[in-house]
Amino acid sequence: MTKFTYVVDPKASPEEQLEQFKQAQQEADAHNKRIEAVEKQISTVFKLESPEEIKIAVDLLLPFITKNVAQADTKLLSRLSVRIDTDESPKKSESSSPKSKKYRILSIEHLEAKAPNLYKYLVDVEGFKPLEADPTFLVVAKKRMKNPANDASEKDGLGRAAAALEQFVQGEKVLEANSTIDPTKLPKTDFEMP
Incomplete structure (x- = not known):
């Protein structure tokens, strides 16, 4: 489940604060339900064991991931190591031999x-x-x-x-x-x- 931080408007009346809290709770619940639904849809992908099936799944998902990678959580992106082709000249690598x-x-x-x-x-x-x-x-x-x-x-x-x-x-x-x-x-x- 995703954790949400709820900020109370100090100028609001107690009734308004309670209404803001209920609305934030509904949004958090809806978000968590969306996460559960997506997890349920893709759970079978994580159960694949055959290298051939895994390759097929990766090949099918890769276009979706590359198209939408900018929407990913930045903490998860830092673990992703992807070479992106750009018009800029490549930086010299520390290793002298190509990979x-x-x-x-x-x-x-x-x-x-x-x-x-x-x-x-x-x-x-x-x-x-x-x-x-x-x-x-x-x-x-x-x-x-x-x-x-x-x-x-x-x-x-x-x-x-x-x-x-x-x-x-x-x-x-x-x-x-x-x-x-x-x-x-x-x-x-x-x-x-x-």
């Missing part, structure tokens, strides 16, 4: 047609490989591109490599930096559109 690594799949057909020099650089120099499940896509780690990559992209008339690659992205997958998963062995469905 996650982003992989993208690019259409080889479009890449070879519109950026043959960049494609050749990505495969021959960087060593990026096609997706095993669907070899029409090249799996590329998102990282800062070196000058030779930019040179290859500029030969193709596309400007800097990082910006040029954006137009060929067909999906993204984020893995933990220390993950042993080979992104080329993942199914295409694991790569979601950004």
Whole structure:
């Protein structure tokens, strides 16, 4: 139950104070009933045990939570650790190693047609490989591109490599930096559109 603080108007008569108290008590009771109703509705979510069911529940609830997170109790929000993308430049983290690594799949057909020099650089120099499940896509780690990559992209008339690659992205997958998963062995469905 939620605790409410009731403030008495010292200038009010005893009858008015009693009426204010009754109104505050009714509002508190109505609020507590709403809490009980919502708790009853979502109680089954907390009983889920299967990792698959939990994943489904989280995936279904996450859009609702992210849309309404600003309405949450600030004490609860302080326990929530969420990375929010903003237009501001990111602050340097204390750790020098990244916590996650982003992989993208690019259409080889479009890449070879519109950026043959960049494609050749990505495969021959960087060593990026096609997706095993669907070899029409090249799996590329998102990282800062070196000058030779930019040179290859500029030969193709596309400007800097990082910006040029954006137009060929067909999906993204984020893995933990220390993950042993080979992104080329993942199914295409694991790569979601950004």
